[in-house]
Every structure is written in structure tokens, then in C-alpha cells.
Amino acid sequence: MNGAAGARRxxxxxxxxxxxxxxxxxxxxxxxxxxxxVIYDGFDLDIPRGKLVSVFGPNGCGKSTLINMIAGLVxxxxxxxxxxxxxxxxxxxxxxxxxxxxxxxxxxxxxDNIQYPLKMxxxxxxxxxxxxxxxxxxxxxxxxxNRYPYELSGxxxxxxxxxxxxxxxxxxxxxxxxxxxxxxxxxLFMRDQLQRIFVETxxxxxxxxxxLEEAVYLADHILxxxxxxxxxxxxxxYDAPRARGDATLSEPEFIxxxxxxxxxxxxxxxxx
Numbered sequence: 001m002n003g004a005a006g007a008r009r010x011x012x013x014x015x016x017x018x019x020x021x022x023x024x025x026x027x028x029x030x031x032x033x034x035x036x037x038v039i040y041d042g043f044d045l046d047i048p049r050g051k052l053v054s055v056f057g058p059n060g061c062g063k064s065t066l067i068n069m070i071a072g073l074v075x076x077x078x079x080x081x082x083x084x085x086x087x088x089x090x091x092x093x094x095x096x097x098x099x100x101x102x103x104x105x106x107x108x109x110x111x112d113n114i115q116y117p118l119k120m121x122x123x124x125x126x127x128x129x130x131x132x133x134x135x136x137x138x139x140x141x142x143x144x145x146n147r148y149p150y151e152l153s154g155x156x157x158x159x160x161x162x163x164x165x166x167x168x169x170x171x172x173x174x175x176x177x178x179x180x181x182x183x184x185x186x187x188l189f190m191r192d193q194l195q196r197i198f199v200e201t202x203x204x205x206x207x208x209x210x211x212l213e214e215a216v217y218l219a220d221h222i223l224x225x226x227x228x229x230x231x232x233x234x235x236x237x238y239d240a241p242r243a244r245g246d247a248t249l250s251e252p253e254f255i256x257x258x259x260x261x262x263x264x265x266x267x268x269x270x271x272x
Contacts, residue, residue, distance in 0.1 A: 024049035024172060024204045025070060030079035032065060039065055041229040043079070047172075052198050052205040054215035056261065057225030057233070058269050063208045066230070067174045070206070071095055083171065091172070094165025094203075098177040100158040104149040110160045111145040117168050135167050139197060155186035159193060166197065172204045180210060191218060192243075199242050212265065216258045217244060224261060226268045234264045 025047035032040045039062040047053055055063045068074040070081055072088045073095070083091045097103040104113050111132060118128040136145065141163070143156050152160065158178060165173055175194070179187040195218060198205055209215040215222055216238055224234040238257045240248055248254050 022049045023047065024084065025206075026080075026082045026085075027070065028080045030069065030081070031077045032062070032069060032074070033077060038229040040069075040076070040079075043230060043232075045223070045232065047204065047206060048221065049204055050202050051220040052207060052218055053221045053223055054219035055206065055208045055223045055225065056210075056212060056215040056265065057230070058227050058265070059210075061225045061227050061268075062230045063225060064176050066225075067176060067206050067208055071174050092168050092170045094168060094170035094173045096158070096161050096165050096173070096175040096178045098180055100154065100161050100178075100181065101149075103161050104157055104164075106149050109146050109148055110143070110152060110156075113149070113160055114145070114164045114167055117164060121168070132163075132167055135163060138200065139163070153186065154182050155190050158182065158190060162194065162197065166201065166203070170203060172206065175205065175207045177208050177210055179214070187214075192245075194218065195243055212258060212261055213249070216254065216261060217248060222257070222261055224264045224268075227271060233268050234261070236261060236264075 023046035025045075027043065027045040027047075030040050030043040030045075031038075043066075055066060057063055065074060069076045070088075071093060081088065104110075105116065108116065114135070115128040115132050118131060123131070141159070143152065143159070145160070149157050149160070162175075162178070178194075179190050182190060191214060194207075197203075198218075207215070207218060209218075219238055222234075222236045222238060223232065224236065225231070226233045236257060238253075240251065240253060
């Protein structure tokens, strides 16, 4: 059954989603097919305002396709996507791609990469510099932003990508498996950086992840998708206080929510 996420109750073992949420993004009747494969068919979803929503599900279920349609990078075949009742063109959003090496302009210094969206917004050079400097100071970034991307580590490059997405002061931030190309040590560092950014800005954030532990650890809500045509298998609320750390991973509530999500995931995989 499709249906707005805010209107459902999860399967046994999952925490109930509020019957009414303050939806920032409203998706109704979304449909998409690639060739003969139906990825979405009449899909509905409400994304809560000021929350971090992780999207998790079987391989090929349409996780990235979903956020790409919401972000306007992939055109749906039918359906409506509204942001506070407005179309995408009326809002500002940020997008962080999985492959940071291809996302940054190698001929621009890190600081110029960060400022690039502001240039496209026709802001003056002084205003672009001032806004970037405020963001750097606010986040306490200490890396040398006068370096070129190839002079930075993978984690530093992805941090620059996230800052470039944030500098426009987006209403919503999309991240498509942003840590999958990083080693484990840098992934842990970047998870903490993302969490800190979320706490500092309160920006509605949608994160696609292929790592269940990461999906639960970072999220306020975990959107669990079925195999295609994708439906909402569950929409699980996880409200552990922030900032979360290593101790979070051994807390009973984290273990319970992760186990429930794994159970839902395995159920959907078996259906395939």
C-alpha cells in the first residue's frame, strides 16, 4: 500500500509515525518507469520539516531515483512534488553527489568551488566571499580552502561538496550516498561532520544510504522502501538525542530500531 508516510503506522516492532506531520515536501501520485521496468507507480510521501530522513531499501529499488526526482534531476512520468505547496523552481536546495571527484571543478580552488553556486545566483564577488566566510566560520572548518581539489583528501573534498550545497542556504539538502567512496575512518569523520551541520542549521535533509547502521544512526526517520515498483515498507521514527556518538551504537533503542529495520529489509528482499 502506498499512502502518505505521515499517515501510516509501521509494522510490529517499529515506532509509530505521527498521524500528522509538518510536511516540508509533499509527493503525490509519483510514477516512473525505465523501459519496461516500473520503478514507482502512484507513490505518495510526506517529508517532515527540519528532520533528517534516511532512505534505505534493496538494491535497485529506486532510492537515488526518488531523491533525483524530488530534486528535479530526473523527470517523473507523472505525479506532483511540492515544497510548502510551491514547485521546485521556487525554492533553494542543495545536492551532494556520491562521487566527490566528479562533483568538484578541478580547475577551481576549494573556496571557489564553494562560492560557485553564488556566482550562478549573480551575487557580487564581495557578497559571495562574505557568505562563504560566514559558513566556514560557523562550521569551524580548518582545512586550507585555497587548495585545489586534487590537493585535498577524499573526506576534505566531500566536505567542500557539502559546504557548496549549504552556502546557498538551502531549504532542503539532498545527499546521495555521500560517504560510499570514502574509507571507513573518513566515513566516521564525515558522519559526525554531517550530524554537526544538521544540528547547526536545522535544514531538512534527505540522505540515501546503502549502510543500515549509518541510515539509523544519522536519521530522525528511516524511510524503508520495497522492491520496485517501490512502496513504503515502513517509515520508522528514531529520536535519540544529538549529538550521537559511539555510545549510541550500543544503546538498546538503537539496537531495537536497527533490528526492526533489518527485519523489514529482509522481508522485502525475500519477496524478490
